Amino acid sequence: MENKQNIAVIGGGSWATAIVKMLTENVDQIGWYMRNTQSIEHIKENNHNPKYLSSADVDAKFLDLSDDINYIVKNYSILIFAVPSAFLTSELNKLTASLDGKTIFSAIKGIVPETGLIIGEHFNEEFNIPLENIGVITGPCHAEEVAMERLSYLTIACIDEDKAKFMAKAIESWYIKVKISDDIIGTEYAAMLKNIYAVAAGIAHGLGYGDNFQSVLMSNAIREMKRFIKKVHKMKRNINNSAYLGDLLVTGYSVFSRNRMFGNMIGKGYTVISAQHEMSMIAEGYYATKSAYKIKQENKAKTPIIDTVYSILYENKNPKKEFKKLTDKLD
């Protein structure tokens, strides 16, 4: 199998920075691409990313930093993509270097807006990366707690067990425990769906629903997620494992989640446009909702929560009325 020198991270945000930090515990040379040249210089001198997750130590002596994605793709065979899903296409458009023979790990918890595909499917269908060369890094994990070295559990999914184990070895440490899985489709859909449920949790909170309702919403969300994923990719999985339920809970119950915050503003009466403007970003759950709604129509899964969020975000329906209707469908 490849040696550890071959791993690179694509992306300069919080989660990319957290993954680089985890890798520095085990790997002597990590390729790291980010667009921002000033940030690269800052990291080289100060051993931390100035713009994202700045509290995390990332020891520059282990880093091969570059603002040239083609340099990184040419020189590393295992590429961990950790850019926001909205920027993936523009980054991939820069590629002149080939992705043939590369192993692609997705650490993007979302959907490619242009194709409506989860990341693994996107690389498989658009770049002909075989499924056994595609992996997922997921799990209930706020990047901020990685920076603080608080114990966290990640799941590495890959059909090729050797590749999953290799990545697990590169990432695990005294504060990171890793579980491996062969469910690349299910774990990635779970990571994307949970953002929709976090939006729903935020809307409910914004509308004035309390903790009792929140727990019922999450209990219904995990059952809905199970039905949805089963329709997309049927296999034996325990939906209550950390990669599915844990990930749902850490996001749905987090007051720091951008998806929950976005939903909260919608619940309080902001329009989608004004909420996005106020947050100066678009929550992953916004794109995920559109895509999930389309998939569920094709698969005929019963998804009252996704339907409700869709009707509010994309059909301009009244949040209060739609949630009132939703409450009759939950139990």
Place this chain on the structure above:
Amino acid sequence: MENKQNIAVIGGGSWATAIVKMLTENVDQIGWYMRNTQSIEHIKENNHNPKYLSSADVDAKFLDLSDDINYIVKNYSILIFAVPSAFLTSELNKLTASLDGKTIFSAIKGIVPETGLIIGEHFNEEFNIPLENIGVITGPCHAEEVAMERLSYLTIACIDEDKAKFMAKAIESWYIKVKISDDIIGTEYAAMLKNIYAVAAGIAHGLGYGDNFQSVLMSNAIREMKRFIKKVHKMKRNINNSAYLGDLLVTGYSVFSRNRMFGNMIGKGYTVISAQHEMSMIAEGYYATKSAYKIKQENKAKTPIIDTVYSILYENKNPKKEFKKLTDKLD
């Protein structure tokens, strides 16, 4: 079936008060026993319980209040017990009136310390109440949110579906939705086990574990709960329904939960005695832990979280070391 006039509530605490409030939405005369005569007089004059859940309106014109448990038991055929489990035996010892032919609903989320039985089993084994005359009122529900009339979902479990439906009709309202179930054993064990997991969540928090770990702990707790209940009473149930997972979440994620608070103090280094003294009460999870540990030994269920809490609370083991060991058993 009995008429609605036949329902009485036993207990004067927050949850008892919340149940009485729910009943006043539908029932014209509710029997209500509590020990405290002054509280009874206060309720009659002011329409709220002075000591517990005082923000809840309970309209005295619908109430038949008494400090004599035998008066209530004699005159009502459906008895909802909502006293803390630690006081159940002393209340039952006062009985001269017979429980023969009565329907007993348990709204006690705990275990009878003297017998180690859940409430339904206790009435069945110690008072020969047939199982079809035993019901459970459970669900993810902080009494405080009932007082505020925030939407909440309860589950009424009874083997006799007519009795479950009757109680559902008596309790549901614009802010209370009710689901019925025939799993009296499973729902009551879930309500008791979740207190142990809330203690565990509190210990973890007290020790400095973060939100990432918390979500992994809850994800493992629901799987452990499923294994435990399956050993005790095997039947088809969806552990992700509100009565099981929802109840776990509303308690495990609540900063107001007394069980979580108790665990938090233990995690911060208090002894069991000093934590109990500081809280001037004993958390239900304390008793539940002892009982659950005994049951799991008999049934050989794999319960690493219960085992860890037991070792800390009853074997005086070091919380930090025991949780360190536990982290290797979770995934």
